[in-house]
Amino acid sequence: MTDGNKQLITGKSIILRLEIDTNRIRFSDIVAAIADEGGDLVAIDVIQTKQQMSIRDLTVNVADTLHTGKIVEKMKQLEGVVLVNVSDRTFLLHLGGKIETKLKVPIQNRDDLSRVYTPDVARVCMAIHEEPRKAYTLTIKRNTVAVISDGSAVLGLGNIGPNAAMPVMEGKAMLFKQLADVDAFPICLDTQDTEEIIRTIKNIAPAFGGINLEDISSPRCFEIEERLKQELDIPVFHDDQHGTAVVLYAGLISALKLVGKSIDSVKVVVCGIGAAGVACSKILLAAGVKELIGVDRVGALVAGQAYDNPIWSWYAENTNPNRVSGSLRDVLAGADVFIGLSRGGLLNRDDVKSMAADPIVFAMANPTPEVNPEEIEDIAAVVATGRSDFPNQINNVLCFPGMFRGALDCRAKTINEEMKLAAAEAIASVISDDERNKLYIIPSVFNQDVAKLIRDNVIKAAIRTGVARRIPREYR
Numbered sequence: 001m002t003d004g005n006k007q008l009i010t011g012k013s014i015i016l017r018l019e020i021d022t023n024r025i026r027f028s029d030i031v032a033a034i035a036d037e038g039g040d041l042v043a044i045d046v047i048q049t050k051q052q053m054s055i056r057d058l059t060v061n062v063a064d065t066l067h068t069g070k071i072v073e074k075m076k077q078l079e080g081v082v083l084v085n086v087s088d089r090t091f092l093l094h095l096g097g098k099i100e101t102k103l104k105v106p107i108q109n110r111d112d113l114s115r116v117y118t119p120d121v122a123r124v125c126m127a128i129h130e131e132p133r134k135a136y137t138l139t140i141k142r143n144t145v146a147v148i149s150d151g152s153a154v155l156g157l158g159n160i161g162p163n164a165a166m167p168v169m170e171g172k173a174m175l176f177k178q179l180a181d182v183d184a185f186p187i188c189l190d191t192q193d194t195e196e197i198i199r200t201i202k203n204i205a206p207a208f209g210g211i212n213l214e215d216i217s218s219p220r221c222f223e224i225e226e227r228l229k230q231e232l233d234i235p236v237f238h239d240d241q242h243g244t245a246v247v248l249y250a251g252l253i254s255a256l257k258l259v260g261k262s263i264d265s266v267k268v269v270v271c272g273i274g275a276a277g278v279a280c281s282k283i284l285l286a287a288g289v290k291e292l293i294g295v296d297r298v299g300a301l302v303a304g305q306a307y308d309n310p311i312w313s314w315y316a317e318n319t320n321p322n323r324v325s326g327s328l329r330d331v332l333a334g335a336d337v338f339i340g341l342s343r344g345g346l347l348n349r350d351d352v353k354s355m356a357a358d359p360i361v362f363a364m365a366n367p368t369p370e371v372n373p374e375e376i377e378d379i380a381a382v383v384a385t386g387r388s389d390f391p392n393q394i395n396n397v398l399c400f401p402g403m404f405r406g407a408l409d410c411r412a413k414t415i416n417e418e419m420k421l422a423a424a425e426a427i428a429s430v431i432s433d434d435e436r437n438k439l440y441i442i443p444s445v446f447n448q449d450v451a452k453l454i455r456d457n458v459i460k461a462a463i464r465t466g467v468a469r470r471i472p473r474e475y476r
């Protein structure tokens with residue numbers, strides 16, 4: 001196996017602020033020095049010029065942190081150059097957070113003030129008090145989703161806590177807004193106690209039209225979601241389970257079409273039987289996969305074994321019909337499909353070579369996939385990851401914006417199996433047979449059709465299954 005901590009070489013951009021003594025060095029020498037170190041100079045901004053002195057920001061594409069260090073050292077060695085500052089564009093994007101609240105109407109005078117606030121606001125409060133469902137028409141509730149994490153399973157980074165989880169939750173909130181005009185609030189809880197999480201979410205629920213649970217580790221996530229679904233009358237959706245399962249299913253239908261295999265005949269190995277792995281496996285079983293084997297730290301899950309994780313016992317009883325045991329490498333031999341929802345770097349080229357002809361590899365761990373796509377692109381029929389910088393991004397971001405747009409628009413009480421299946425069908429329908437190819441099995445996050453198609457399909461499914469509390473005009 002490859003080293004699990006191995007990071008992929010990922011391109012990033014840095015900005016070097018240089019104070020240049022133009023009497024002592026030519027700008028072209030600086031450009032050459034950057035090129036010598038393999039840096040790709042993509043932009044130059046002149047910040048200030050005085051006699052003999054010029055302050056410039058140079059944007060340079062680099063491979064990784066090590067590469068940044070080399071270029072920085074080179075700049076420090078140049079005569080006539082002072083390195084004022086180095087900034088990373090990703091960090092700059094996060095400065096001060098990524099979202100803010102905005103007013104729908106300005107408060108310009110006392111009259112406005114007394115309407116949006118006291119005294120007139122009291123009449124609106126009392127209207128809701130008398131008829132609670134008016135909260136949907138007279139407050140933000142009709143368009144709000146809480147994106148809630150306890151920081152216990154943040155991407156594949158593990159239990160990094162609520163403060164460190166915030167950038168992911170802010171990112172999800174941005175995506176909700178941009179892709180589906182949903183106002184989402186990132187909320188990271190300073191507790192990992194199941195009961196306390198349930199209590200807290202129930203207590204803040206009145207402000208929200210839906211709850212999107214995010215990056216809460218298994219098996220606690222299953223109870224938290226189930227209990228909240230029973231105890232709240234708004235949709236509760238654990239994105240890592242169901243959003244991922246919806247997109248995975250859409251991606252797999254498409255990949256199987258490409259290689260000409262049918263879902264009931266393929267051998268599928270899922271690595272990482274946590275929140276995402278369990279939900280993805282359930283959707284595959286429902287879709288007709290017969291030979292499904294789950295692998296976690298303990299190896300392949302086999303019926304009859306004692307596991308301290310109750311979901312693994314359930315999993316073992318309901319999968320692995322031939323009771324195959326062993327390591328990931330052992331059970332992967334002859335498999336048609338690998339689905340990774342574990343952690344980076346667990347799979348290598350030899351493992352993929354041991355799979356059946358035309359192997360499908362979905363290495364979906366973030367930020368580092370189970371295998372670097374570049375390592376296997378010539379031997380796999382289809383490779384997909386969860387990342388934005390490789391083709392075929394299988395990521396729950398394709399699902400959650402449209403899913404909640406639909407659920408909010410019909411004021412669904414819950415998000416049920418029919419709505420999830422409807423969302424998967426919507427995603428799968430975007431790519432036609434003519435368009436489908438090895439590098440295009442799933443639509444892009446930026447495809448404008450996706451969220452709208454999911455929304456429409458989800459509303460229809462909600463109406464059909466009786467969970468819609470409002471019928472949008474176009475469906476009346």
Ligand SMILES: NC(=O)C1=CN([C@@H]2O[C@H](COP(=O)(O)OP(=O)(O)OC[C@H]3O[C@@H](n4cnc5c(N)ncnc54)[C@H](O)[C@@H]3O)[C@@H](O)[C@H]2O)C=CC1
Nearest residue numbers: 155156218272274275276296297341342365366386395396
């Ligand atoms: N592409 C996508 O849309 C999504 C990707 N993910 C990724 O999937 C991974 C898991 O996420 P969750 O299910 O939310 O976390 P989780 O913590 O619930 O599950 C992770 C599972 O991986 C297992 N695991 C860890 N090391 C392993 C190893 N060496 N061999 C086999 N199994 C191992 C753990 O024991 C655990 O059961 C993360 O990397 C996450 O970023 C999760 C959700 C969506």
Ligand SMILES: CC(=O)C(=O)O
Nearest residue numbers: 155156240366395396
């Ligand atoms: C995409 C996502 O939700 C995750 O990796 O956890």
Ligand SMILES: [Mg+2]
Nearest residue numbers: 155214215240
């Ligand atoms: Mg997640």
